[in-house]
Amino acid sequence: MQDTAAAITPDVVASHGLKPDEYQRLLEILGREPSFTELGIFSVMWSEHCSYKSSRVWLKTLPTTGKQVIQGPGENAGIVDLGDGDCAVFKMESHNHPSYIEPYQGAATGVGGIMRDVFTMGARPVANLNALRFGAPEHHKTRHLVDGVVSGIGGYGNCVGVPTVGGEVNFDAGYNNNILVNAMCVGLARTDKIFYSAAKGVGLPVVYVGSKTGRDGIHGATMASAEFDDKSDEKRPTVQVGDPFTEKLLIEACLELMAMDVIIAIQDMGAAGLTSSTSEMADKGEVGIELNLDHVPQREEGMTAYEMMLSESQERMLMILKPGSEPKAEAIFVKWGLDFAVIGKTTDTGRMIITHKGKVEADLPVPVLANSAPMYERPWVATVPPQPILPEWVPAPNAVLGALTSLMGSPALCSRRWIWQQYDHMVMGDTIGRPGGDAAVVRIHGTIKGLAATCDVTPRYVAADPAMGTKQAVVETWRNLIAVGADPLAITDNMNFANPERPEIMGQFVGSCQGMAEACKALDYPVVSGNVSLYNETNGVGIPPTPAIGGVGLIPDTSKIADIALKREGDLLLVIGDERGWLGQSLYQQMVAGKLEGAPPPVDLQDEIKAGRLVRSLIREGAVSAVHDLSDGGLLVGLAEMALSGDMGIELYPYTGKLPAHAIWFGEDQGRYILSVTPQRAEEVLERARLLELPARIVGRAGGQSITLKGESELALANLRSAHEAWLPGYMSAPHTN
Amino acid sequence: MLRASVIVFPGSNCDRDVKVAIEKVTGFPVKMVWHGDAEVPASDLIVLPGGFSYGDYLRCGAMAAHSPIMRDVIAKAKAGTPVLGICNGFQVLCESGLLPGVLMRNASLKFICRDVHLKCEQDKTFFTQCYRRDQVIKVPVAHAEGNFFADTETLDRLEGEGQVAFRYCDADGNVSAATNLNGAQRNIAGVTDKTGRILGMMPHPERLFETALGGTDGRRIFESALVSVTAAMA
Numbered sequence: 015m016q017d018t019a020a021a022i023t024p025d026v027v028a029s030h031g032l033k034p035d036e037y038q039r040l041l042e043i044l045g046r047e048p049s050f051t052e053l054g055i056f057s058v059m060w061s062e063h064c065s066y067k068s069s070r071v072w073l074k075t076l077p078t079t080g081k082q083v084i085q086g087p088g089e090n091a092g093i094v095d096l097g098d099g100d101c102a103v104f105k106m107e108s109h110n111h112p113s114y115i116e117p118y119q120g121a122a123t124g125v126g127g128i129m130r131d132v133f134t135m136g137a138r139p140v141a142n143l144n145a146l147r148f149g150a151p152e153h154h155k156t157r158h159l160v161d162g163v164v165s166g167i168g169g170y171g172n173c174v175g176v177p178t179v180g181g182e183v184n185f186d187a188g189y190n191n192n193i194l195v196n197a198m199c200v201g202l203a204r205t206d207k208i209f210y211s212a213a214k215g216v217g218l219p220v221v222y223v224g225s226k227t228g229r230d231g232i233h234g235a236t237m238a239s240a241e242f243d244d245k246s247d248e249k250r251p252t253v254q255v256g257d258p259f260t261e262k263l264l265i266e267a268c269l270e271l272m273a274m275d276v277i278i279a280i281q282d283m284g285a286a287g288l289t290s291s292t293s294e295m296a297d298k299g300e301v302g303i304e305l306n307l308d309h310v311p312q313r314e315e316g317m318t319a320y321e322m323m324l325s326e327s328q329e330r331m332l333m334i335l336k337p338g339s340e341p342k343a344e345a346i347f348v349k350w351g352l353d354f355a356v357i358g359k360t361t362d363t364g365r366m367i368i369t370h371k372g373k374v375e376a377d378l379p380v381p382v383l384a385n386s387a388p389m390y391e392r393p394w395v396a397t398v399p400p401q402p403i404l405p406e407w408v409p410a411p412n413a414v415l416g417a418l419t420s421l422m423g424s425p426a427l428c429s430r431r432w433i434w435q436q437y438d439h440m441v442m443g444d445t446i447g448r449p450g451g452d453a454a455v456v457r458i459h460g461t462i463k464g465l466a467a468t469c470d471v472t473p474r475y476v477a478a479d480p481a482m483g484t485k486q487a488v489v490e491t492w493r494n495l496i497a498v499g500a501d502p503l504a505i506t507d508n509m510n511f512a513n514p515e516r517p518e519i520m521g522q523f524v525g526s527c528q529g530m531a532e533a534c535k536a537l538d539y540p541v542v543s544g545n546v547s548l549y550n551e552t553n554g555v556g557i558p559p560t561p562a563i564g565g566v567g568l569i570p571d572t573s574k575i576a577d578i579a580l581k582r583e584g585d586l587l588l589v590i591g592d593e594r595g596w597l598g599q600s601l602y603q604q605m606v607a608g609k610l611e612g613a614p615p616p617v618d619l620q621d622e623i624k625a626g627r628l629v630r631s632l633i634r635e636g637a638v639s640a641v642h643d644l645s646d647g648g649l650l651v652g653l654a655e656m657a658l659s660g661d662m663g664i665e666l667y668p669y670t671g672k673l674p675a676h677a678i679w680f681g682e683d684q685g686r687y688i689l690s691v692t693p694q695r696a697e698e699v700l701e702r703a704r705l706l707e708l709p710a711r712i713v714g715r716a717g718g719q720s721i722t723l724k725g726e727s728e729l730a731l732a733n734l735r736s737a738h739e740a741w742l743p744g745y746m747s748a749p750h751t752n
Numbered sequence: 753m754l755r756a757s758v759i760v761f762p763g764s765n766c767d768r769d770v771k772v773a774i775e776k777v778t779g780f781p782v783k784m785v786w787h788g789d790a791e792v793p794a795s796d797l798i799v800l801p802g803g804f805s806y807g808d809y810l811r812c813g814a815m816a817a818h819s820p821i822m823r824d825v826i827a828k829a830k831a832g833t834p835v836l837g838i839c840n841g842f843q844v845l846c847e848s849g850l851l852p853g854v855l856m857r858n859a860s861l862k863f864i865c866r867d868v869h870l871k872c873e874q875d876k877t878f879f880t881q882c883y884r885r886d887q888v889i890k891v892p893v894a895h896a897e898g899n900f901f902a903d904t905e906t907l908d909r910l911e912g913e914g915q916v917a918f919r920y921c922d923a924d925g926n927v928s929a930a931t932n933l934n935g936a937q938r939n940i941a942g943v944t945d946k947t948g949r950i951l952g953m954m955p956h957p958e959r960l961f962e963t964a965l966g967g968t969d970g971r972r973i974f975e976s977a978l979v980s981v982t983a984a985m986a
Contacts, residue, residue, distance in 0.1 A: 165862075168863050172863055172865075173765075173807065173808070175803060258807070259763050259804060259806070259807025259809065262762075262804070263762055435865055435866050436863045437865060438865045439865055440959050440965075441894065442769060443768070443772055443959060446964055448966075573964075
């Protein structure tokens with residue numbers, strides 16, 4: 015495939031991931047047959063991964079603006095205003111396919127790539143998060159993949175020295191042959207020091223910095239846009255290899271250079287490497303670009319133009335500098351031990367001309383290259399959501415606290431400590447809210463302000479009802495930010511779906527976009543960046559639809575925040591929000607009935623806003639000593655998490671209402687929070703909820719070292735803790751059976 | 753007055769953290785010194801920070817131990833300038849021969865980041881005089897290679913001469929196999945040289961020096977240094 019003289023046969027076209035009609039389109043656009051290098055260039059630019067050809071028409075329907083938004087989708091990352099000249103730069107991106115093939119490197123380079131997207135805009139990365147989905151625990155590859163992915167994320171982030179502060183993990187048979195690794199990075203910049211990628215100006219030096227180019231990752235973007243089959247292991251050479259040490263040096267060198275006034279444009283070389291970065295920079299700057307590949311720093315001998323243009327070697331950046339500033343810039347990169355090479359210049363021809371060893375290997379019109387990818391309005395059929403089920407249809411447990419112990423020790427709800435203890439979550443010295451809470455809190459260095467960040471989605475809700483499930487995902491991130499005392503600002507989305515050429519899958523995607531748009535609009539919580547990962551399927555079986563949402567919020571004063579740990583003996587525990595005993599699609603239903611049925615819990619956006627505002631006010635007034643939003647597992651699981659976190663027991667008050675008690679304890683109704691307040695303030699809080707027409711009641715009292723419920727045997731915290739902490743380490747250290 | 757210098761190696765990533773901690777605890781500005789420099793400015797304290805110097809390639813701390821600045825660090829340490837090595841800095845101190853022993857891969861083979869309890873076994877040295885002997889403190893660790901190893905003779909000598917500064921213990925100060933975080937010989941988390949003026953420790957005192965971060969037990973390392981320097985000047 016690397017033979018530049020190779021004839022372009024239909025097989026060669028197909029091996030580049032181009033459909034026959036797409037190749038026909040290319041012939042028409044060029045008016046001639048492409049060179050082999052040009053075919054490679056177009057194949058990556060037109061890949062689903064780079065072109066968003068199936069998703070773009072729907073992504074355009076998402077709300078992306080607001081007074082807090084400085085930069086919406088379309089740049090390397092989104093940017094929101096934090097006041098005082100500070101801004102947050104963030105994005106989430108998938109590295110699913112590489113992580114399944116080579117879990118350590120796949121996950122590591124996912125982390126590296128997303129950090130480059132953030133610091134390329136002038137931001138210092140300050141927090142990493144990740145959303146991980148693995149197959150069923152009993153699947154023979156799962157443990158190997160968990161181990162590799164977690165080590166890879168830690169290995170990269172720990173070395174670079176950016177804290178990994180949050181994330182989420184699911185196990186589900188639907189991901190057996192296609193795991194999801196979504197990495198999110200949040201950075202901090204000054205609003206007057208933001209860098210963009212438009213190469214504006216003619217005759218400017220094009221500068222390559224960072225690692226040398228090798229043969230790794232060639233066609234990574236194309237691989238990431240294809241389904242898997244039994245031969246996917248053969249694609250291992252398309253996975254890139256990460257070097258976090260170089261990334262650390264690259265961050266420091268770039269930020270040092272950015273402090274001077276010499277960079278006109280900068281872009282990381284991510285998917286589709288040199289091809290994508292040069293064409294995007296030139297297109298945005300409305301210029302042409304000439305590259306001489308002889309000057310590209312190379313790690314291997316005898317690389318062809320095709321290989322250099324398509325390599326996805328990591329830790330590389332492309333910059334357009336002010337003329338004459340090269341020596342100053344070079345000195346910085348030399349100091350940090352990084353390659354620095356002028357490899358071309360901008361022109362007024364509007365063409366991208368690639369020469370190598372004196373020969374023109376590609377000569378293409380930039381606007382065509384950057385904007386001519388096919389756009390598909392793929393046919394879709396909406397998912398028909400199931401009817402709601404009644405709480406009575408799901409059987410009661412023999413013992414409520416026994417069911418709680420089982421849930422808390424299950425793969426879905428057990429402690430993730432084994433994972434996040436492998437991540438350095440404290441480096442940089444500003445981690446105030448550590449992993450294990452509703453949202454991570456990182457102080458804005460040198461100030462009293464803080465950033466809150468979280469990522470969430472409940473795929474079983476999305477599978478049942480893509481619109482409602484995605485609305486729920488957006489709202490859950492919003493609630494998690496509220497629960498630590500933050501003002502939710504904006505989201506990044508990572509849309510992981512199966513093959514969009516199947517109308518039912520496209521229908522999931524469309525429904526998901528609709529639900530997201532509705533929630534974002536109502537909450538003034540726009541989408542500022544994101545990533546779409548399609549074709550997540552193997553041998554025709556797709557993953558559950560998984561639109562992972564990453565939310566970012568601002569904390570004006572980090573002395574006024576909340577966490578989930580119970581702290582005061584004698585505090586009353588209040589639940590705020592409507593309780594309908596919603597067991598459809600709940601973890602409890604899955605555990606006792608062995609299946610998921612019915613509609614997922616509905617979201618009422620207006621009630622969410624009312625409850626959220628009240629809870630945030632109470633946090634800032636110092637009226638609550640602990641707060642937890644309710645999600646997976648419902649009320650009793652939420653209470654148990656608070657008890658374990660604070661190492662303090664709870665006396666539960668028996669439920670005396672009309673619904674089945676187990677539906678109250680385990681129902682997954684939305685829009686709810688638990689608050690820990692003193693008895694003196696409880697009545698006031700209940701009254702304030704009543705004024706907003708929000709249901710609220712007292713469900714228990716903090717104290718002791720066990721969870722007690724009248725008529726049930728006492729559940730010692732120590733026993734609950736063992737159940738909660740045991741599963742993951744036990745699973746990971748069990749002897750191999752296959 | 754405290755003149756502290758933090759050495760910055762390529763790949764150091766706790767350099768800023770320790771600078772901030774020293775400045776906030778002592779009130780005196782800290783100098784950052786590039787690894788490629790030939791000389792450390794006149795200092796009352798030199799800090800080798802945590803991180804992944806040279807990517808931890810070859811062996812943790814091995815390449816940093818041979819970087820240009822280390823010649824002067826070693827010379828100044830031998831002439832009596834106090835040196836604190838935290839995490840990767842401890843590894844550099846061992847690799848450069850300023851402290852005995854070596855830090856191997858954790859027994860679990862995993863990176864471990866969490867708060868741990870330490871028993872202070874010194875209360876008279878440059879870095880520890882503000883702690884009480886046998887005081888139990890809480891300080892975080894974050895490392896994959898913190899498993900301290902030395903031969904029995906060396907370990908006996910370290911214990912005999914009071915050079916063990918910290919051991920991993922539980923909240924009540926019990927030192928046992930169950931509290932041995934990473935497989936370290938005799939639960940050792942930090943050691944000093946014979947003079948007590950060179951301290952290497954795996955835990956990160958700079959990460960718990962203020963309440964907002966979850967604790968203040970790490971402060972006393974820096975307070976001790978300030979008190980020691982001030983006393984010496986008086």
